[in-house]
Amino acid sequence: MADPRRILILLAHPVLERSRVNRRLADAVKDLPGVTVHDLYEAYPSMNIDVKREQALLLEHDVVVLQHPFYWYSAPAIIKEWLDLVLEHGWAYGQHGKALAGKLALNVISTGGPDFAYRPDGFNRFTMRQLLAPFDQTFHLCQMKYLAPFVVHAAMRVETDEDIKPHVRAYAALLASLRDGTLDLNQAMAAQRLNDGAFTPQPAGNA
Amino acid sequence: MSDSILFQALIYLAAAVLCVPVAKRLGLGSVLGYLLAGVIIGPDVLGLVGNAGHVMHFAEFGVVMMLFLVGLELKPSTVWQLRRPIFGLGGMQVAGTAALVTGAGLALGFSWQVALAVGMVLAMSSTAIVLQSLGEKGLLKTEGGQASFSVLLFQDLSVIPILAVFPLLAAGAAVVGAPAQGARPGWLQGLLILGAVGLIVVAGRTVVRPLFRFLAGTRLREVFTAFALFLVVSIAWLMQQVGLSPALGTFLAGVVLAESEYRHELESDIEPFKGLLLGLFFISVGAEIDFHLIAEAPLRIAGLLVGVIALKAVSMLGFSRIFKLDRPARWLVSVGLSQVGEFAFVLISFGQASAVFGDEVAKPLVAVVALSMLVTPALFVLLERVILPRVTAGAAKREHDAVAHDDAQVVVAGFGRVGQVVARMLRMSGFGVTVLDLDPEMVDLLRRLGQKVYYGDASRLDLLVSAGCEKAKLFVLCIDEPDKSMEVAELVRRHFPKLPILARARNRQHYIRLWTLGIRDIIRETMGSSLELSEHALRNLGVRAHTAHRIANRWRAHDEKALLDMMKFVGGPDRNAFFAEARKAMENFEKTMREELQGTTGQPDKGWDNESLRNEANARFAAVQAQAAKASESSTTTSTT
Numbered sequence: 001m002a003d004p005r006r007i008l009i010l011l012a013h014p015v016l017e018r019s020r021v022n023r024r025l026a027d028a029v030k031d032l033p034g035v036t037v038h039d040l041y042e043a044y045p046s047m048n049i050d051v052k053r054e055q056a057l058l059l060e061h062d063v064v065v066l067q068h069p070f071y072w073y074s075a076p077a078i079i080k081e082w083l084d085l086v087l088e089h090g091w092a093y094g095q096h097g098k099a100l101a102g103k104l105a106l107n108v109i110s111t112g113g114p115d116f117a118y119r120p121d122g123f124n125r126f127t128m129r130q131l132l133a134p135f136d137q138t139f140h141l142c143q144m145k146y147l148a149p150f151v152v153h154a155a156m157r158v159e160t161d162e163d164i165k166p167h168v169r170a171y172a173a174l175l176a177s178l179r180d181g182t183l184d185l186n187q188a189m190a191a192q193r194l195n196d197g198a199f200t201p202q203p204a205g206n207a
Numbered sequence: 208m209s210d211s212i213l214f215q216a217l218i219y220l221a222a223a224v225l226c227v228p229v230a231k232r233l234g235l236g237s238v239l240g241y242l243l244a245g246v247i248i249g250p251d252v253l254g255l256v257g258n259a260g261h262v263m264h265f266a267e268f269g270v271v272m273m274l275f276l277v278g279l280e281l282k283p284s285t286v287w288q289l290r291r292p293i294f295g296l297g298g299m300q301v302a303g304t305a306a307l308v309t310g311a312g313l314a315l316g317f318s319w320q321v322a323l324a325v326g327m328v329l330a331m332s333s334t335a336i337v338l339q340s341l342g343e344k345g346l347l348k349t350e351g352g353q354a355s356f357s358v359l360l361f362q363d364l365s366v367i368p369i370l371a372v373f374p375l376l377a378a379g380a381a382v383v384g385a386p387a388q389g390a391r392p393g394w395l396q397g398l399l400i401l402g403a404v405g406l407i408v409v410a411g412r413t414v415v416r417p418l419f420r421f422l423a424g425t426r427l428r429e430v431f432t433a434f435a436l437f438l439v440v441s442i443a444w445l446m447q448q449v450g451l452s453p454a455l456g457t458f459l460a461g462v463v464l465a466e467s468e469y470r471h472e473l474e475s476d477i478e479p480f481k482g483l484l485l486g487l488f489f490i491s492v493g494a495e496i497d498f499h500l501i502a503e504a505p506l507r508i509a510g511l512l513v514g515v516i517a518l519k520a521v522s523m524l525g526f527s528r529i530f531k532l533d534r535p536a537r538w539l540v541s542v543g544l545s546q547v548g549e550f551a552f553v554l555i556s557f558g559q560a561s562a563v564f565g566d567e568v569a570k571p572l573v574a575v576v577a578l579s580m581l582v583t584p585a586l587f588v589l590l591e592r593v594i595l596p597r598v599t600a601g602a603a604k605r606e607h608d609a610v611a612h613d614d615a616q617v618v619v620a621g622f623g624r625v626g627q628v629v630a631r632m633l634r635m636s637g638f639g640v641t642v643l644d645l646d647p648e649m650v651d652l653l654r655r656l657g658q659k660v661y662y663g664d665a666s667r668l669d670l671l672v673s674a675g676c677e678k679a680k681l682f683v684l685c686i687d688e689p690d691k692s693m694e695v696a697e698l699v700r701r702h703f704p705k706l707p708i709l710a711r712a713r714n715r716q717h718y719i720r721l722w723t724l725g726i727r728d729i730i731r732e733t734m735g736s737s738l739e740l741s742e743h744a745l746r747n748l749g750v751r752a753h754t755a756h757r758i759a760n761r762w763r764a765h766d767e768k769a770l771l772d773m774m775k776f777v778g779g780p781d782r783n784a785f786f787a788e789a790r791k792a793m794e795n796f797e798k799t800m801r802e803e804l805q806g807t808t809g810q811p812d813k814g815w816d817n818e819s820l821r822n823e824a825n826a827r828f829a830a831v832q833a834q835a836a837k838a839s840e841s842s843t844t845t846s847t848t
Contacts, residue, residue: 013815014753014812014815015751015753015754015812015815015816016751017750017751017754018815018816019816041751041752041753042751042752042753043752044753045751045752045753045755045756046756069815071814071815076815112820112821112824113824114828154824154828156820156821156824156825157824157825157828
């Protein structure tokens with residue numbers, strides 16, 4: 001890939017001022033070249049999403065990152081509203097909806113539970129990838145490549161800048177490799193998650 | 208003594224006041240009430256009035272006024288839309304009915320001239336009765352109502368050529384000009400007519416509106432009314448001078464003024480005069496019926512009456528079928544227009560004057576026409592109670608749509624900064640909106656900007672009626688001046704108790720007054736903007752947009768609750784209790800808000816970032832770690848051992 005990919009981060013945190021993980025992650029990457037951070041709750045305080053503007057933003061970028069806390073095994077409400085309204089039939093999907101075809105998408109998530117909670121034998125019973133199936137299929141229907149998530153587990157225990165430092169570094173590295181095309185997309189699509197620059201392989205026999 | 212004008216007025220008014228409400232109560236409609244009143248005071252029953260003929264001549268002016276009002280209701284665009292029913296169905300009805308009656312007349316042995324003249328007379332239906340009845344029953348805007356209206360309009364138009372043809376039918380008079388047209392040559396006559404019509408159209412658009420604006424600026428009601436009457440009378444006179452039907456001229460003037468901002472004002476000014484004169488007209492029709500003639504040959508008259516009505520109704524059923532009206536509309540237009548109308552009286556007397564026929568034809572004709580008008584209300588009752596319910600079953604839904612399309616669903620009083628937004632947003636969302644405002648300059652300005660606004664004082668009941676309050680679904684009170692607002696609110700509440708009011712309150716006192724009147728949907732005019740201002744202030748101070756928005760929403764909810772808590776004590780016996788309660792509510796409100804915002808009663812919106820969950824998770828994690836450490840310690844021990 002000759003040209004660097006342009007990355008759009010859709011940041012969704014209803015009380016970002018109280019956030020420990022997402023605010024620090026966003027701050028750390030917002031000035032990276034080729035990265036646009038779009039703070040949805042700041043842009044649409046009453047949730048009136050400007051669909052045309054959002055679609056134009058999508059067209060200007062090659063990678064869509066949904067960055068948000070993992071509320072009730074899903075995203076904050078504005079992400080749902082955004083998906084519902086912006087990904088229009090005939091534009092994003094359907095017989096004539098090819099506007100997003102070939103672009104990349106992934107979730108960047110902070111979650112309270114530790115990684116071992118997201119296993120068939122953990123108290124969340126499902127893996128992150130299983131829980132993210134609705135996103136996976138949404139972007140699949142838009143003919144986009146859905147990559148494994150970047151997950152900050154045990155976000156509850158993050159208190160200081162020091163706590164988050166490894167995650168921030170990994171996040172910036174991930175975005176840089178996405179931008180520069182140095183990430184192996186097939187591996188990134190198949191992996192459990194994209195943390196640490198190395199892919200966590202699918203756990204065998206998770207039934 | 209019985210000739211004194213006061214006594215005459217006394218008789219007519221008393222008869223109307225006694226008979227009309229009774230007829231209406233019995234569900235027979237006001238027209239039948241007036242007709243019966245006429246019969247009762249007429250020469251054959253009580254004999255209280257002498258010659259009703261000259262009264263009828265005067266009362267015909269009611270028909271003129273009615274057509275002016277009909278014109279006011281009709282915009283040129285509507286007339287254009289109705290061109291097919293007017294000229295197609297109307298033309299077919301007049302020509303077809305006249306031809307059928309002519310045939311019947313020939314079969315009865317009349318000369319072709321008399322048969323044709325009678326045919327044209329009987330083709331007419333009663334605009335006055337039908338429109339009044341349809342209006343009362345709310346059928347005017349239905350397909351059948353519109354068709355009836357169109358046919359009546361064509362009949363009124365055709366009176367002019369018929370009047371021109373009559374002299375030519377006179378026995379032995381080959382080249383006699385119409386007497387009404389005097390000795391003017393044809394080309395001059397044509398020129399005069401064109402000139403008069405042009406004058407009405409041009410003056411209606413250029414002179415009359417500034418004049419209205421000027422008069423409205425004086426805020427003298429009676430001057431406005433006088434001018435409205437002057438307008439109608441002068442047009443009628445002008446039309447008579449050039450030999451046109453006055454009714455037609457005022458109808459045209461009405462159409463020209465239909466787009467004017469003073470339409471509702473004009474309507475409500477002319478309406479009472481029209482109502483009275485029309486009532487008078489119907490009374491004189493009732494009094495004109497010659498019962499001696501009927502008594503001499505009851506079967507002959509009855510036979511003629513039934514024959515005429517049946518012929519008109521059956522032929523109309525056929526015509527309306529050709530024009531593909533739906534079933535209820537076909538029945539409505541056929542039964543509704545089966546009587547012979549007031550223009551027939553005009554034509555009959557003109558026919559006598561032009562010696563087309565003599566008394567032996569005219570007298571029974573008058574009796575049949577009057578009786579046909581007398582039975583019309585009964586036919587309408589039959590139509591409404593028996594025929595329409597049977598034929599409507601399948602088509603009910605469509606008719607309803609047609610009504611909803613044209614009627615104003617919302618009346619907005621006050622078109623200032625608030626009313627404008629409300630009216631425009633409702634209109635854009637597809638609701639019919641009538642706006643009333645009292646500032647002539649504002650109305651003028653807004654109309655120039657393309658807004659549909661009517662000049663008028665919303666505290667006048669008649670204006671509220673003509674603005675459509677009887678049928679409206681919502682009344683939005685946007686008047687800023689509290690006293691004026693209350694005046695209108697009280698009026699609407701009293702006369703249209705079922706019409707929901709949505710009110711703008713200037714301040715708390717105004718809010719309380721509206722509340723006391725029983726209005727519950729009250730919007731404080733500064734609430735929205737002060738909340739928005741606060742929200743933006745918070746954002747300017749660095750608070751996140753979404754958080755600022757939620758604080759404002761929370762404020763609104765608490766404030767509303769505090770206000771409603773306070774309202775429970777409004778109008779109670781103890782005024783002090785109200786103030787004490789008001790103070791308590793205010794203090795409560797501030798306390799709750801402060802606690803919520805500062806998190807002293809716990810975090811707001813806990814679900815988004817939950818401290819208790821975090822503590823629990825951390826504790827559990829620590830426990831798990833401790834356990835793991837213990838396990839690894841023991842495993843290390845085992846392995847070393």
